[in-house]
Amino acid sequence: MFSGIVEEAATVVALEKEQENLHITLSCSFANELKIDQSVAHNGVCLTVVKLKDSTYTVTAIHETLIKSNLGLLKIGDKVNVERSMTMDRLLDGHIVQGHVDQTATCTEVKEADGSWYYTFEYDPSTGNITVEKGSVCVNGVSLTVVNSQDNSFQVAIIPFTHQVTNFHTIQKETVVNIEFDIVGKYIIKLMSRYMQK
Numbered sequence: 001m002f003s004g005i006v007e008e009a010a011t012v013v014a015l016e017k018e019q020e021n022l023h024i025t026l027s028c029s030f031a032n033e034l035k036i037d038q039s040v041a042h043n044g045v046c047l048t049v050v051k052l053k054d055s056t057y058t059v060t061a062i063h064e065t066l067i068k069s070n071l072g073l074l075k076i077g078d079k080v081n082v083e084r085s086m087t088m089d090r091l092l093d094g095h096i097v098q099g100h101v102d103q104t105a106t107c108t109e110v111k112e113a114d115g116s117w118y119y120t121f122e123y124d125p126s127t128g129n130i131t132v133e134k135g136s137v138c139v140n141g142v143s144l145t146v147v148n149s150q151d152n153s154f155q156v157a158i159i160p161f162t163h164q165v166t167n168f169h170t171i172q173k174e175t176v177v178n179i180e181f182d183i184v185g186k187y188i189i190k191l192m193s194r195y196m197q198k
Contacts, residue, residue: 004094004143044141046099094143
């Protein structure tokens with residue numbers, strides 16, 4: 001489980017395709033603190049550390065992960081938002097993030113607003129996922145508050161610190177991002193759909 005408070009943007013240093021899996025090797029400041037079998041969120045996707053070497057670590061994304069996230073689009077040198085899993089002694093500063101990306105969305109606009117930025121993202125609503133005004137959403141692993149919630153799009157406001165520390169500074173129009181919708185909302189949608197079928 002994660003909070004959506006990204007620790008830093010790691011750098012992709014190697015990519016290796018093996019059948020339908022993708023081994024992703026990254027470099028970050030806490031790589032030497034990791035252990036094999038530890039969970040780390042990558043652009044919001046929970047992946048397991050499978051290898052440690054020379055201040056880098058490797059995780060593996062399977063086919064299901066690659067088709068539902070933007071990890072299959074990664075190139076060497078790309079920045080990936082990373083967060084280690086929560087511990088019981090940490091404050092929950094963001095919101096409850098499972099590390100289970102629901103789908104991708106595409107950035108349709110980036111607008112600067114006197115020191116902050118508004119990003120608009122559009123997604124396929126046929127999946128049944130929704131946002132609500134002032135609700136929580138996780139974009140590339142970053143816990144954010146929804147503004148201007150629409151049927152198939154939403155905006156988020158990014159402060160300078162988040163813009164600098166995460167890979168938001170690399171996001172531009174047409175960039176594909178990972179979205180994890182609020183878990184409470186997903187349960188409500190599921191329950192309502194069952195109720196409406198009766």
